Amino acid sequence: MNAEANIAYRLRSLSIEREGSPLSDMAVNRRFPMRGMALIGVAVTLAATAYMSLPLVESVWRPPVTEAISQPAVDTTAQENLPVRLPQIPPPPQSVIGSGYVAAERMITLRPEIGGKVIDLRLDVGDHFTVGQVIARLDTTTDEIELRIARSQAASADAAAHRVEVSLAQARKTLERTKSLVERGAAAVSSLDGDSLSVVQLTSDLDVARQADETAGLQVERQERNVTLHQIVAPFDGVIVTRLVGLGDMVASGTDGGGPRDGIAILLDPNSLTIDVDIAQSNAARIEPGQTAVAVLDAFPDRKFKMRVRTIVPAASLQKGTITARLEFVTPPARVLPNMAAKVTLDAPELQANANDRGL
Numbered sequence: 001m002n003a004e005a006n007i008a009y010r011l012r013s014l015s016i017e018r019e020g021s022p023l024s025d026m027a028v029n030r031r032f033p034m035r036g037m038a039l040i041g042v043a044v045t046l047a048a049t050a051y052m053s054l055p056l057v058e059s060v061w062r063p064p065v066t067e068a069i070s071q072p073a074v075d076t077t078a079q080e081n082l083p084v085r086l087p088q089i090p091p092p093p094q095s096v097i098g099s100g101y102v103a104a105e106r107m108i109t110l111r112p113e114i115g116g117k118v119i120d121l122r123l124d125v126g127d128h129f130t131v132g133q134v135i136a137r138l139d140t141t142t143d144e145i146e147l148r149i150a151r152s153q154a155a156s157a158d159a160a161a162h163r164v165e166v167s168l169a170q171a172r173k174t175l176e177r178t179k180s181l182v183e184r185g186a187a188a189v190s191s192l193d194g195d196s197l198s199v200v201q202l203t204s205d206l207d208v209a210r211q212a213d214e215t216a217g218l219q220v221e222r223q224e225r226n227v228t229l230h231q232i233v234a235p236f237d238g239v240i241v242t243r244l245v246g247l248g249d250m251v252a253s254g255t256d257g258g259g260p261r262d263g264i265a266i267l268l269d270p271n272s273l274t275i276d277v278d279i280a281q282s283n284a285a286r287i288e289p290g291q292t293a294v295a296v297l298d299a300f301p302d303r304k305f306k307m308r309v310r311t312i313v314p315a316a317s318l319q320k321g322t323i324t325a326r327l328e329f330v331t332p333p334a335r336v337l338p339n340m341a342a343k344v345t346l347d348a349p350e351l352q353a354n355a356n357d358r359g360l
Helices: 003-013 022-031 033-061 076-081 141-184 189-228 281-286 349-357
Strands: 096-104 107-110 116-121 134-138 231-233 238-243 265-268 273-280 292-297 300-317 322-329 341-346
Touching: 096 322, 134 265, 141 189, 273 281, 273 300, 273 341, 281 322
Parallel strands: none
Antiparallel strands: 096 273, 096 341, 107 265, 116 134, 134 231, 238 265, 273 322, 292 300, 292 341, 300 322
């Protein structure tokens, strides 16, 4: 039974039936024919309104329901779609990169101290020499003549000094004998004075003769040294990298000046090679002596040379904005020449523990 039927049924039950004549009932029905219809319409309207308002009333007057408070459910599907956060790994330590060139700490141009003509040349490019070994000889004819003269003068001075020594010894004996005669009264006192003066004079002459003899000996030593200076010897173990003269050429002495190529040859110590590297000033704090590095030369791109920082030049370049670090080879390099261009990677301090596994 719906709501409208229910309301209509209730309204019929509320009607009052009076006992009387049928005439009175009919009169009432005729008197109020429209009133019944109006009541029915009002009832229908009220019923419809009540029906339509029933959900709203229920929502307003619904008794409160105590809900249990619980933790929100975890959506595992949403968690599976969330990005996975990996642990933060610090970036690897950065190395310092620089460029430079190969330099030699021991490379000299061999020049004689005395100029002359080359009469003996025992060298060629690539020849190895040990310290003290003769590399070339110059003409010594004039100096050998001067040496013979000096030796002759030294011999004369030595003979003169020897003669004075003999005369002084004889004069001293004569003086002793005169003293004995004077004491016995067999000779005059004036004779004693003369003999004493002779001893004093010969003593002075002997001093002069000895000084002359010593001077002559020094002259001999100087000439002998001049003769030895005509031969050029290796000052250290090395290899000839450049030959500057040929047999029969005239060379000037080193004290006379000259250009960088004036001399006999250029001698290089291959164990003294280093690399001077220019590094940006912003990386100055990341460079320190003893730091390891790896160098690659333009001449040998497939080779790596293990290096070590020897020193840092205590002056920065204003023009290039760099500092210079001098690196030494850990092992003697082969076929490396001065002025070769190089690129160097210096290990960061954090990588020093693995430095022995790098390079050659």
